[in-house]
Amino acid sequence: MIHTRFILIAAAAILAGAVAFASPDEWRGEWPKTDFGRSAVDFREILSGGPPKDGIPALDDPRMIPVGRETRLADTEPVLVLELSGQPAHAWPIRYLTWHEIVNDQVGGTPVAVTFCPLCNAAMIFDRRLGGQVLSFGVTGKLRNSDLIMYDRQTESWWQQALGEGIVGKMTGKQLKQLPGWMESWGSFRARNPDGIVMDQPDWPRSYGRNPYVGYDSASQPFLYRGENPPHGIPPLSRVVRVGQRAWPLERVARAGALTEAGVTISWTKGQASALDSGRIAQGKDVGNVRVRDASSGRDVVHDVVFAFVFQAFHPKGKWMIGN
Known part of the structure; x- marks a missing residue:
């Protein structure tokens, strides 16, 4: 629903x-x-x-x-x-x-x-x-x-x-x-991070753990979006890894397990549920974990994992890293 x-x-x-x-x-x-x-x-x-x-x-x-x-x-x-x-x-x-x-x-x-x-x-x-x-x-x-x-x-x-x-x-x-x-x-x-810290549950009457956007990342089009769809036949609600003005389709990264291109190394491992799939977030389809590091220093690099239409809308002159 x-x-x-x-x-x-x-x-x-x-x-x-x-x-x-x-x-x-x-x-x-x-x-x-x-x-x-x-x-x-x-x-x-x-x-x-x-x-x-x-x-x-x-x-x-x-x-x-x-x-x-x-x-x-x-x-x-x-x-x-x-x-x-x-x-x-x-x-x-x-x-x-x-x-x-x-x-x-x-x-x-x-x-x-x-x-x-x-x-x-x-x-x-x-x-x-x-x-x-x-x-x-x-x-x-x-x-x-x-x-x-x-x-x-x-x-x-x-x-x-x-x-x-x-x-x-x-x-x-x-x-x-x-x-x-x-x-x-x-x-x-x-x-x-056994010594790390995590945000505790807020004191608000919300159904925490439930996804109010059931099935959203399987939709054909995003809500209230009137811009251009991504090129290369990339579905608008598929995920991409954005680093600066470049975007790698998550599907390509997942197939490879790791890619080193344009000065960064992008790695993927299984085990993270989509927050925008099933009614309970924990039961969402596996979209995997992504890390992006500088290929030379190994330091974490600023990046996002967003829907493809977002990259098209806000980085219209960006480069799509679709491979050969």
């Missing part, structure tokens, strides 16, 4: 395309502090995703617990991971990010925004420091190319999650630094 949010989005799109579109005249009542005179995008590209401002509640300073105390997560469940030098490895379960999308947290002395857009499978971690201040982020309820639009609480500027870029308001054109985080299975993280 498709989640109610999908039904509402689809109904809005079917009844009238204009219903989903909005404009600054309609937004100002909800966003009186946002400077709509500054923008890097066409406002017609911004759609209402259904929930209002903060209708999807971001989290702040979550409780973290030792790996050994976590008993809720199945080994196959995906977590978003960050390993910074001198700090214990951190993991944020996707079962919580699915319902909150943004976590404002701190790793040692680094304030981070841990983000997940289910409609894009985009799991990205950003440094919240910018221009001498520390930003905190919330969810606008708006989408562009089906991707989460965040806002900072300091200026109420809007940010494109897939790019880490300010697109509306005072922060237009500003760029957040993406950190080299990645998604992997809880079992893999736990085995490698």
Whole structure:
């Protein structure tokens, strides 16, 4: 069964395309502090995703617990991971990010925004420091190319999650630094990091562990996306590994097990469940674990594992690494 949010989005799109579109005249009542005179995008590209401002509640300073105390997560469940030098490895379960999308947290002395857009499978971690201040982020309820639009609480500027870029308001054109985080299975993280820490279950009435986007990554088209589909016959909701302006089809990486191209080594191992497949996240189809490292130094490299349409939409001049 498709989640109610999908039904509402689809109904809005079917009844009238204009219903989903909005404009600054309609937004100002909800966003009186946002400077709509500054923008890097066409406002017609911004759609209402259904929930209002903060209708999807971001989290702040979550409780973290030792790996050994976590008993809720199945080994196959995906977590978003960050390993910074001198700090214990951190993991944020996707079962919580699915319902909150943004976590404002701190790793040692680094304030981070841990983000997940289910409609894009985009799991990205950003440094919240910018221009001498520390930003905190919330969810606008708006989408562009089906991707989460965040806002900072300091200026109420809007940010494109897939790019880490300010697109509306005072922060237009500003760029957040993406950190080299990645998604992997809880079992893999736990085995490698017995001294690591993991985000504890939030105190919100949510069905954590349940996937409200059942079957989404098997759909033929993404919701509220009107852009071009990927080339080379690549299905729009297949996964790709994006590194900078290049994208490797996940299917190709999985077949090879490891690829070294364009200065990076991309490896794949089985064992991570898709968060966007079955009704229970832990029971999702196996999409595997991906690590991307610098081919020379072995250091982790900033990357994303996103749906192919996301790369096409936000990196239209990028290179598709489809092999021979």
